[in-house]
Amino acid sequence: MAREPFSGHLDLLLLAALTNEPLHGYAIIERVRRTSGGRFDYPEGTVYPALHRLEAEGLLASRWNGEGGRRRRRVYELTPKGVKALDGRRRDWERFSRSVGAVLEGT
Amino acid sequence: MTSERRRAWIDELEASLRGTRRARNRLLAELDAHVEDAICEEMAAGLDFGAAERAALARVGSVLDVARPWNDHASARRLAVRLRMLAMGVAAAAVLAPVGLAQRSDPAHKVPSTPKPAPKVVRRGPGAVPGRAS
Numbered sequence: 001m002a003r004e005p006f007s008g009h010l011d012l013l014l015l016a017a018l019t020n021e022p023l024h025g026y027a028i029i030e031r032v033r034r035t036s037g038g039r040f041d042y043p044e045g046t047v048y049p050a051l052h053r054l055e056a057e058g059l060l061a062s063r064w065n066g067e068g069g070r071r072r073r074r075v076y077e078l079t080p081k082g083v084k085a086l087d088g089r090r091r092d093w094e095r096f097s098r099s100v101g102a103v104l105e106g107t
Numbered sequence: 108m109t110s111e112r113r114r115a116w117i118d119e120l121e122a123s124l125r126g127t128r129r130a131r132n133r134l135l136a137e138l139d140a141h142v143e144d145a146i147c148e149e150m151a152a153g154l155d156f157g158a159a160e161r162a163a164l165a166r167v168g169s170v171l172d173v174a175r176p177w178n179d180h181a182s183a184r185r186l187a188v189r190l191r192m193l194a195m196g197v198a199a200a201a202v203l204a205p206v207g208l209a210q211r212s213d214p215a216h217k218v219p220s221t222p223k224p225a226p227k228v229v230r231r232g233p234g235a236v237p238g239r240a241s
Contacts, residue, residue: 025137026144043168044145048137049177052130056184074137 010050012093013040015059015078015086022077024065025051051076059085110157113142116164123174126181134177142167 017023017031028051029044054060059082066072078086117135124131145163146156154162167173 024140026141043166043172044141045138045167045173046176048134048141049173049180052134052177053180056180071140071143072136073140074133 009093010042010047011054012086012089014047014050014054015082015089018060018076018078018082019086022075024073024075026073028076054082058082109139110160113139113160113164116142116167116170120170120173123170123178124181125178126184130181134173138167138173 013032013036014028017028017035023031025048029047032040051060051062055062055076058079060076061079062074062076064072065075117139120138121131121135124134142160142163145166146159149159149162150156
């Protein structure tokens with residue numbers, strides 16, 4: 001199966017990757033790659049500007065961790081506003097997906 | 108360990124980024140840590156350091172890949188800040204202008220004209236009173 005760019009769905013995928021626990025950027029990318037079966041192909045560096053943007057919009061919060069000899073990493077987590085936004089975008093996606101599926105089945 | 112190739116990539120990115128120094132430094136620190144993790148992963152998969160670093164930098168993408176979305180967002184934020192300041196200025200003017208106009212049209216608030224200075228009295232001698240014979 002061909003790998004695909006995911007620029008149009010980047011925010012949704014990043015928010016979804018953080019549903020269960022706070023993660024740093026590298027782990028977020030790993031999670032998206034693993035759960036999508038390596039389907040999404042993108043330059044990994046592009047994720048960081050998106051994470052900063054989502055944080056500026058109040059959907060994510062972040063903090064440095066890794067003091068005490070461990071490597072420092074910036075860890076991101078969903079804010080209550082981010083949880084709400086994820087729910088809304090998930091519903092939008094499901095609606096869109098159902099609509100496309102209905103059209104494809106009808107042709 | 109930071110090689111020249113990795114340093115050059117970070118330096119080029121740093122020179123391409125807009126926004127506040129604090130935000131730029133944070134992004135650069137995160138990307139440097141990301142490259143470090145990617146190198147470790149590639150080396151664990153069997154590559155030597157040089158090949159692992161090349162693979163890691165290829166995975167992260169070009170400077171433009173990172174700088175473009177970052178700068179787009181930085182420009183949008185700057186525009187938003189300017190528009191907010193403009194809106195505040197317009198709102199302040201909308202509140203203050205009627206007050207100023209009311210003050211100008213209200214006679215009680217008329218600014219008094221500047222009084223004329225009193226004429227100087229010239230004394231010609233000690234104890235002399237003008238117009239009286241001594």
